Amino acid sequence: MDVILFLVFAIIAVVCGxxxxxxxxxxxxxxxxxxxxxxxxxxxxxxxxxxxxxxQVIVYAGAIMVLFVFVIMLLNAGAEETRGKSLxxxxxxxxxxxxxxxxxxxxxxxxxxxxxxxxxxxxxxxTAQNIGIALFTRYLLPFEVTxxxxxxxxxxxxxxxxxxxxx
Amino acid sequence: xxxxxxxxxxxxxxxxxxxxxxxxxxxxxxxITVFMSIELMLNAVNLSFIAFSYQLQQVNGHIFTxxxxxxAAAEAAVGLxxxxxxxxxxxxxxxxxxxxxxx
Numbered sequence: 001m002d003v004i005l006f007l008v009f010a011i012i013a014v015v016c017g018x019x020x021x022x023x024x025x026x027x028x029x030x031x032x033x034x035x036x037x038x039x040x041x042x043x044x045x046x047x048x049x050x051x052x053x054x055x056q057v058i059v060y061a062g063a064i065m066v067l068f069v070f071v072i073m074l075l076n077a078g079a080e081e082t083r084g085k086s087l088x089x090x091x092x093x094x095x096x097x098x099x100x101x102x103x104x105x106x107x108x109x110x111x112x113x114x115x116x117x118x119x120x121x122x123x124x125x126x127t128a129q130n131i132g133i134a135l136f137t138r139y140l141l142p143f144e145v146t147x148x149x150x151x152x153x154x155x156x157x158x159x160x161x162x163x164x165x166x167x
Numbered sequence: 168x169x170x171x172x173x174x175x176x177x178x179x180x181x182x183x184x185x186x187x188x189x190x191x192x193x194x195x196x197x198x199i200t201v202f203m204s205i206e207l208m209l210n211a212v213n214l215s216f217i218a219f220s221y222q223l224q225q226v227n228g229h230i231f232t233x234x235x236x237x238x239a240a241a242e243a244a245v246g247l248x249x250x251x252x253x254x255x256x257x258x259x260x261x262x263x264x265x266x267x268x269x270x
Binding site: 002003006010013014017018020021026029030033036037040043044046047048049051052055056059060063064067068071072074075077089093097100101104105108109112116117118119120122123125126130131134135139142146149150152153154156157158160161 | 170171172173174175176177178179180182183184186187188190191194195197199200202203204206207210213214217218220221222224225226227229230232233234236237238239240241242243244245247248249250251252254260
């Protein structure tokens with residue numbers, strides 16, 4: 001069951017990821033990216049990360065991607081035009097990518113102990129309670145600094161996107 | 168029979184998604200798609216964090232993922248504001264046309 005779930009959602013994630021890269025229209029890329037994030041949320045659940053899976057759905061697939069879709073609609077972004085493609089990139093890009101992935105897979109297989117088998121339910125400390133305890137005791141300072149970061153991001157977004165006032 | 172998936176499969180999936188993100192970042196011309204490729208890379212790294220957190224049986228990787236999500240949200244807000252500002256000034260979304268800092 002674990003294997004089937006992993007394979008199904010891994011394949012969905014990879015296909016949607018390829019779709020993000022190859023589609024010419026940004027709105028199609030955005031919807032594919034939502035597919036990637038949704039399937040990653042299921043994989044997080046399989047790894048026992050309940051809180052992060054929910055946060056992934058709410059924050060990433062919900063808030064951030066809505067922002068993306070909103071900007072795409074606002075700018076009326078059409079399909080991008082292709083021009084001046086490099087011949088070297090066209091010929092070498094895909095083989096080099098596959099070569100890189102083969103090397104990465106080889107080293108991961110070699111250096112990660114293969115005794116670790118992921119069972120659903122074997123990792124129980126990914127609940128909101130445990131995350132909250134860690135966040136408010138050991139990681140309290142980074143958590144508070146994060147609030148300042150978000151405040152700065154809000155101010156920056158407002159300053160950058162406001163209408164220029166006539167002086 | 169209770170069979171599971173080896174942890175390395177998750178890491179390989181993470182590597183595949185990260186490579187796709189890099190490819191999209193390098194090949195795409197539309198600035199919004201480039202930005203979405205960055206989000207794809209961040210997601211791939213999050214999957215690695217969660218996988219290692221499972222292996223070590225610690226919650227620290229989850230905290231890191233949480234912070235990555237927060238930073239991604241802030242980055243999306245500011246980055247999309249910059250894209251709006253660029254589009255307002257240049258009337259283009261092609262990254263090749265945005266090659267000077269001012270005027």
